[in-house]
Amino acid sequence: MTCLPSNPTPKKLGLVIDLDVCVGCHACVVSCKEWNTGGYGAALSDQDPYGADVSGTFLNRIHSFEVLPEGGEVAAERGEARLIHFPKSCLHCEDAPCVTVCPTGASYKRADDGIVLVDEDMCIGCGLCAWACPYGAREMDLAAGVMKKCTLCIDRIYNETIEEVDRVPSCVRTCPTNARHFGDLADPNSAVSIMVAERGGMDLMPEQGTKPVNKYLPPRPRLPLAAAAAGREDTSGATGFFAWLDGMLDRI
């Protein structure tokens, strides 16, 4: 099964992440951790949790980047440098190199919905899949010695013991800005596909040839404030203000 299933899979379940509204709050990071540490597979361990070299396994992390345009809007006294918070978890690639490199078949892509998973009972913890993933979406759990990755909360999205509205990934349910959306990207009529089409959803590192299922919505274009100054009414200074005021009062 390390071979990829028929490509593309009939369903392509994944996330759409909206960079226009992500404020970098890390809510999805921690929600992911708490859901998955007691859920699918081994716990997400933390080494030296109260010590100097603390580190742990996370399936979703938020980076932040500064984007420095040349000659952008002068918002302050400097060019408009932007800060963009950037969530990243497994993109459930169509051509997932992490799957094909796996020597044991532990890594696989589900034929029905395209979710990329690790069967931890088979995983030998060789780490090769993490090397193969250009996105850094796989993390070896140092306590269990097996590879962990985003499961797309497979134990939520199909879970009949929870209410239907809640059958979405933990990170999606918790995101306070609604920057994370879950759905079927193979279905052009799904909400996520429509969003991707309308907002110009993009692939990360398309040059790696992985064909990610997850899409990122770029920040929306922004209109400089200074542009609004041009259209403002000129009432030639303060003169006549009180006369105008009197006129207004008469109309009340």
Place this chain on the structure above:
Amino acid sequence: MHPALSIIVFTTASGLGYGLAAALGLGLLNPALVSTKLAHFVALALIGGGLLSSTLHLGNPQRAWRALSQWRSSWLSREGVMAIVTFVPLCISAYAAIFHSRYLLLPGLLGVAGAGVTVYCTSMIYASLKSVQAWHTPLTPLCYLLFAGAGGSLLGLLFAAAGGGDTPILALLSIAFLGAAWTAKLAWRRNMENMDPLSTPESATGLGNLGRVRLFERPHINDNYLTSEMGFRVARKHADKLAKISLIAGGIVPAVLVLGVLASGASGLGVALAALAVLSHAVGMLTERWLFFAEARHAVMNYYGG
């Protein structure tokens, strides 16, 4: 990439082992000599030891057998399968040489092929990773194969000299392989230095159209599995120095010593020189392999400012 000791030892040892096995498989050493019998044993030990060492970095080594199952897609799996398959002719050859002082052509050639394919598979584990651009080149398998050839001929030379056997062919082979391997390696390095990064922070974030992208803050400020595994960085100055050391120890010194062996034949001095050549080459290879990992930049570092 983090240069894990177990993997460096593994690739170096198995390269030497398969090289030696190939030299033996080609019948370049007299099977009647004790040194050849020892050579068979050493080849198997290097290969076996290398494989064992490679399991050391596994999170669950007790399941290592599972790694044989995915030969249809995984170079690691293929390597495992090939290693095992190759053991068959190698063992037959070794058996024939050790117990019957005989060289068997068919198992010998099968062993050569197996060794070559196994080394190729090993190299392809790295070369197939698009995420590590420096590795993702046909030069990688070429280097691995040529280095295995060089190591094998040097070891063969040592055993031949030690057994008082025929050395010139092996000496010439050594020099040829060393020359070829280091030419390939220098080309590999040039390739690495000159390549345009396939992926950049701009392509990694898709934000290139807005401007230049620079990491502001890591997701978790301490190191994590990803940064320790893929984020290893060696200073340029350092790397250049080490690259020189590896070339000198792994190529030039052994080549000069081999010339010495050529001159002194199967004498005690020749054996000593050959031994020194092997040792120097091994040190050079360990350095080369360390750099092979340490210098390679993983695409994920585009997300980590590295």
Place this chain on the structure above:
Amino acid sequence: MAQHRVELSQPVSDEVRKTTCYMCACRCGIDVHLKDGKIRYIEGNRDHPVNRGVLCAKGSAGIMQHYAPARLDSPMLRTGPRGSGEFRKISWDEALALATEWMGEVRTRDPKKLAFFTGRDQSQSLTSFWAQQFGTPNYAAHGGFCSVNMAAAGIMTIGGAFWEFGAPDWDRTKLFVMFGVAEDHDSNPIKIGISKLKKRGARFVSVNPVRTGYSAVANNWIGVRPGTDGLLILAIVHELLKARRIDVDYLVRYSNAPWLVIDAPGTAEHGLFARDADGKPLIFETVTERAVPAHTKGARPALSGRFRMADGRPVVPSFQLLADEYLDPKHAPEAVADEIGIDVQVIRGLAAEIGRVAFDEAIEIDQPWTDVHGERHQSFVGRPVSFHAMRGISAHSNGFQTARALHMLQVLIGAIDCPGGFRYEPPYPKPLHAHPRPHGKAEHFGSNQPLAGPHLGFPLGPEDLLIDGEGRPARIDKAFSWEAPVSAHGLMHMVIANAHAGDPYPVDLLFLYMANMAWNSSMNTAGTIRMLEAKDEETGDYRIPKIIYSDAYSSEMVAYADLVLPDTTYLERHDCISLLDRPISEPDSVNDAIRWPVVEPDREVRGFQSVLLDLGARLGLSGFVDHRGKPLYADYADYIVRHERRPGIGPLAGFRGAEGDKTGRGAANPDQLRRYIENGSFFSVHIPEEALFFKHANAAYQDFAVKMGFFDKPQPVTFQLYSEELQKFRLSAEGLREPAALDIHRERILAAFTPLPLWYQPLEEGAVDDGEFPYHAITQRPMAMYHSWGSMNAWLRQIHTKNRLYVPGEICDEHGLVDDDWVWLTSHHGRIKVQIARSATANRDTIWTWNAIGKRGGAWALDKDSPEATKGFLLNHLIHELLPPKGDGMRWSNSDPVTGQAAWYDLRVRIEKAEPGEVSEPHFAAQTADKDVPAELRYGQEWAK
């Protein structure tokens, strides 16, 4: 090959218990999943009016918060010297007996010698009640170092405030301008709201020296220089006036714009409102040309002009003063842009957008309503421009007036509590005069008796100050004295310094609750530590002789307590999020909530509120014991249900009455807590449609508020653009009004108490040399940390294990600095050595870092070499509680001169490259930590499938 089988439908947990989150004051509803008696998962409660199902990082990390090894596990009595962290565990009986003895003695001898100050707790209604019954004048919560500027300016201007007492109309606003907010108390609602408005294509402008978090997603970022927002706001006012983009009708109806101000310089009446015999403010009626009471039916008031009253006194409508002031060219964008550090066109553009959206994109909701003057309106007219502001404005010494300016701006465009504007959250609005006056003067307290009234409130003039005949402060923090006359929340940041100095007097017992005063909530942290450790040379006793402290975790402060009362975690106790306190209402609904023990404590800990009730009973305080001296309440749960503040009004508004069918007012219901729990631990009642907007003047809302018990009679609000109360203090400063301000305070009061909001330079900026300290240094709250209490959380601490000093690229280049370099950052008070990172997204003069990440080694059950302690740092070491000495040697507190708000963000610094180091400086000796901590965590491994 068959595909790996995955268990898809495993039940999440055995049981879900719904309660309220506590990792910040947002107070979201949470569903706590329990499995095998352990917490399996915490998610947001979808029905909850605050968070609607979402949860932030801290909320989701509740598991690690609850099981943190830093939890205290028993009452403790100090055995080693203060700060050493050496304690002896004692029983609760012993602890309570000791506390009662210490407190009882003080109460009899001199109750003011007990100072009770609480941190960001959410039970101020109980703690203040307790302090009042105890009878000490020295009580306050954390508002003084937090955001009293925001609260005071809001209440005094519009009868409500941003903070957590109002919110933008997220569903309708078309232009949202946010000043100085990194996270705020309304964290999840703000995030939900920003997302909503961005989806609708509304414009979101963030004014902030730093562009992270919310500012990062703003459509427009205005990177002002810290402390200059007042200039920006007043320039916008100038532009709007010039462009005639003001809502005259709204001003006449709802503000004091037409009220007549007496123009008699040199008299005690100057600048006060002209009033009739009943005290009603007068307006000038232009048809009959007479002064008549405001809101006289049919009167057409003058907004401009100069008039004489029948008695000959010259008067002028306050709006004339306002227009004269702000139309002056000194407020024009071109006059102030450089000082703010932004382009003139940005100011003009923002003003034009505000005017355009407010008036050209006005919205209307077809809903007839009646105003408090009996006039019927066919619809709610909305000016869909909204604002929000927090500590970026308020943590400056000019923050009160800046916040007032922002409220004035909102009133001028008619955008308060209208569709699309800023909206009040009940029980607000509430006019200034409906708030109590402060109590604490000598005649208000005495041996073994309760305080005559509540501690905190608003003085309406200097006569309400808590000072003695000589003008000396009555309170330990000098609240409501000439130093900070309108310090409505007290000055928590001055307590330790004043107690140590014995100025105005020493205290015997400092009683603290949930405030890490030995670390991140103090200015001058090292100095504060020394003060806590200082001994009297003669007696050998500590200068602050006794400290009782309640914390739930081993914070830095714990080591400085003599007696430690360990609290439960938020999942182990009853709590009450009450309308009498810091409510969680939303603009559309009145809400309150509870917490209840969803897991049982496994340690010798008790909920602090129950402990406080117990202490109250042991001390025999009225309100806590019956006439026979028996405790009135079994515990806090019992108090929540049975306590009545006024007849029928208790801590919780829901499910009152014997049947549980009464809302707001009603008899106690013994079943109330169960009803709350069944309802998800909260109660919410929708405001009637007709009462949803213009609450300050909406008859239906006022009736609703009376019915709910917010007040006993309608309390409409008239917006106070011109503040008569502030003018009264100026008159005192001019010596024209009794009590007259002490001479040394006069200059400050004259400058800061202008009845119309004005900008003045932040005090520290004025007191230090620009050349010597050319840059600003500020902190921001990280979204994934709550002050000091995230570091003991194994998951959260991995996000912010240490902090860097973010230095703008220009400053880096000037000083040859690159990432990870060490620098000295120096203020007038001290210096710190820390590691930097370059940043391109901040105002070019502004250096910043994350707040409260630095920890003291050994605290919080962390390894003493944890990055928090070795590389993390606090800016607090650079911030002094006093301003640099003036020529006469006097040192003022580093606070807003009106409210006493701690001026954290006035800090000025210089930066120099330092030798590389190993640890941030100052570095403190580690506090002893004897906590057992695991080397590895595999939380939930037993459930692995």
